[in-house]
Amino acid sequence: MFLSDSERLQYRLEPTPEVIQSAWNTIAGHESAIGDLEDRIQGLLNQVRDLRYDQAKHRAAIERCKGLVTLARRLPEELLIKIFEHCVEDGWTRAPVVVSHVCSAWRKAAHAPKVWSHVYANGDDPKALERTRFWLERAKGANLHVTVVATWRIPTRPVMELMAILVERSTQWRSLKIETDSLRHADIILAECTKPTPELRSIDIRTAALDAQDSDGVSDLTRLADKFNADFAPRLTSASYVSTIVPAVPIFPTHLTNLVLEVKESPSHRPLSAEAIIGVLERLPELRALSLSMPLMYEHEFVAEVDPDRVVSLPMLDTLTLYGPTxxxxxxTHIQAPALRELYLRSLEDLGYRQRPIGPSLARFIEISTPPLRLLELHDIDLDPETFEACFAALPGLRELRLHESSISDATVQLLNGPRGLCPRLTRLDLRWCGHLRGRALVDLVQSRHVVDDLTGPVADPIEEIGVINCCFVTEDDVLDLARMTVCRLVTREVDDYCRKSAQCVRFDDVEMTVTGPGPVIVGTCGCCANQRYRTRLRMRHVSELIHRKAGIRLVL
Known part of the structure; x- marks a missing residue:
């Protein structure tokens, strides 16, 4: 910027009073203009604020109108009640209180007695008595699902007072769940169950007894069988018992049909023993489903039964699950189950526990029981070829075979081939981490089961479904050959999948490719099991290429 000569002359001189006054007048004029502009800005902002307020009122009116026509307001009351029930069943115990504040329709549905039927009585809560009375009052005559929680810190008297309120409604109990960290408190709770429970269907007890001193003289919950016998609980069918030690004496009502027994430890003073398990089972002749989950911690190894000929008969047993050390x-070898249809054997091999071959035990069990097995699952349990052949020969009605981490060979699979192969009713195979099996053996199996005997017609059922997860010798070409005969899908079994339930397998949902054919074949990839010995052998890239080749669909991974 350049100044003229007159301007340079002016700035060299001291300003006169007139010049100073003129400058102040100019400043005042600009400040006045700024003030006017500020007032105009503030006025505009006030207008914007008023418009925003009017806009919010219109939006609120829109939301109210939408609330009148929303699906949630138009749901039948019976459906709302069912939804609220499911919320409570999933663990949201305060659901009836919260949903009743949403709207009048929800409040009306939330007042249904069934919504309050799940009573959660926590002895640690200082307001447990008032809360329990309130819940029971709202539940009225509905069937009750009662959960009682008590820790070692709680004195005996509050637990007894809490149970006294609940026992008044014992004729409405449909299920009872007891969660304690000591056998003493569990025994106190059971001791207060002095009235009949004619509607009770299931009982779930989760307790602990770290050592003999912690139990205060209570070694086992013998009151369980006394308080819930056939006279006091005639409809009781299911019991679940989770503890740190296996019961040394029979503690379960004799009329049970479903038992889940889970033991966490095997301490030196109460080791895991076959004698104790047999003693429990001998008093339960009506069992239809039995699940035994044994310790993950060992101070003492499993104690086998001394008498090899001792056998407990479970004539009505339909499903048997064993999870523990091999x-x-x-x-x-000590169980006779002539009606058994489903057998699940799962080991603790991952924990490095000393292993023993189970082939002789399984073969003897099948020999003495001759069960009509329809499903056999071996999870981290291996059999030698001779035992596989003996089992296949003795299970003509087997419909489904699941093998996890098995060294089953091509020669063993070939025993199933042809219209006259072993296990003629077999229709489903689920193979995971079977590192010796070749895909060509599976292709031959499926092809051979479609062959018709010229003289007698078809004898063996065709294979309808094959699951293959991380079997390193099953190639893409094998999968394509299988897909030409079947429907190829990438799926996760929604129910009854042990890897899924235990969060050991990660598979892929909602991806399906359909190829014309008579039946399904499952092909999957997963990072199966947290165990470090597992390695991903089948990559998603291969699956993507497979889908692209067969269906023209490219997966973006």
Missing amino acids: DLNEIL
């Missing part, structure tokens, strides 16, 4: 499967 030694636990020796209990099979």
Whole structure:
């Protein structure tokens, strides 16, 4: 910027009073203009604020109108009640209180007695008595699902007072769940159950007894069988018992049809023993489903039964699940289950526990029981070829075979081939981490089961479904050959999948490719099991290429 000569002359001189006054007048004029502009801005902002307020009122009116026509307002009351029930069943115990504040329709539905039927009585809560009375009052005559929680810190008297309120409604109990960290408190709770429970269907007890001193003289919950016998609880069918030690004496009502027994430890003073398990089972002749989950912690190894000829008969047993050290499967030689249809054997091999072959135990069990097995699952349990052949020969009605981490060979699979192969009713195979099996053996199996005997017609059922997860010798070409005969899908079994339930497998949902054919074949990839010995052998890239080749669909991964 350049100044003229007159301007340079002016700035060299001291300003006169007139010049100073003129400058102040100019400043005042600009400040006045700024003030006017500020007032105009403030006025505009006030207008914007008023418009925003009017806009918010219109939006609120829109939301109210939408609330009148929304699906949630138009749901039948019966459906709302069912939804609220499910919320409570999933663990949201305060759901009836919260949903009743949403709207009048929800409040009306929330007042239904069934919504308040799940009573959660926590002894640690200082307001447990008032809350329990309130819940029971709202539940009225509905069937009750009662959960009682008590820790070692709680004195005996509050627990007894809480149970006294609940026992008044014992004729409405449909299920009872007891959660304690000591056998003493569990025994106190059971001791207060002095009235009949004619509607009770299931009982779930989760307790602990770290050592003999902690139990205060209570070694086992013998009151369980006394308080819930056939006279006091005639409809009781299911019991679940989770503890740190296996019961040394029979503690379960004799009329049970479903038992889940889970033991966490095997301490030196109360080791895991076949004798104790057999003693429990001998008093339960009506069992239809039995699940035994044994310790993950060991101070003492499994104690086998001394008498090899001792056998407990479970004539009505339909489903048997054993999860524990491989030694636990020796209990099979002492069980006779002539009606068994489903057998699940799962070991603790991952924990490095000393292993023993279970082939002899399984073969003897099948020999003495001759069960009509329809499903056999071996999870981290291996059999030698001779035992596989003996089992296949003795299970003509087997419909489904699941093998996890098995060294089953091509020669063993070939025993199933042809219209006259072993296990003629077999229709489903689920193979995971079977590192010796070749895909060509599976292709031959499926092809051979479609062959018709010229003289007698078809004898063996065709294979309808094959699951293959991380079997390193099953190639894409094998999968394509299978897909030409079947429907190929990438799926996760929604129910009854042990890897899924235990969060050991990660598979892919909602991806399906359909190829014309008579039946399904499952092909999957997963990071199966947290165990470090597992390695991903089948990559998603291969699956993507497979889908692209067969269906023209490219997966973006």
